[in-house]
Amino acid sequence: IAAQETAWNAGAFDRSMADLRSKRDRLLAATDYLALSDQTLSAEMSAYRQALRDITNNLTTVAEVDAVTFPTKPTE
Numbered sequence: 001i002a003a004q005e006t007a008w009n010a011g012a013f014d015r016s017m018a019d020l021r022s023k024r025d026r027l028l029a030a031t032d033y034l035a036l037s038d039q040t041l042s043a044e045m046s047a048y049r050q051a052l053r054d055i056t057n058n059l060t061t062v063a064e065v066d067a068v069t070f071p072t073k074p075t076e
Contacts (some may be wrong), residue, residue, distance in 0.1 A: 016065040017056065024052050027070065034076065044074035 031049060035041055041049075051071040059065050 012062050016062045020065050028052050
C-alpha cells in the first residue's frame with residue numbers, strides 16, 4: 001500500500017497539469033472561431049489567447065498549478 005501511495009503522490013503534478021491544460025484548452029476552443037482567417041482578431045483577444053497558451057509555462061509544483069489564475073476573457 002505504501003508503494004501505491006508513493007506512486008499516486010508522485011503523479012500529482014502530472015494530474016494537476018493535465019487538469020489545467022484541459023481547462024485551458026476548453027477556454028481556447030471557445031474562442032477558436034474568432035481566430036479563423038475570415039475574422040479579424042482584436043489585440044485584446046489575441047493577448048487573451050496568448051496568455052492562455054502561456055499559462056502552463058514555468059510551473060514546477062502542484063501548489064503553483066493550484067495558484068494559477070486564468071485571464072479574463074475580453075468582450076468580443
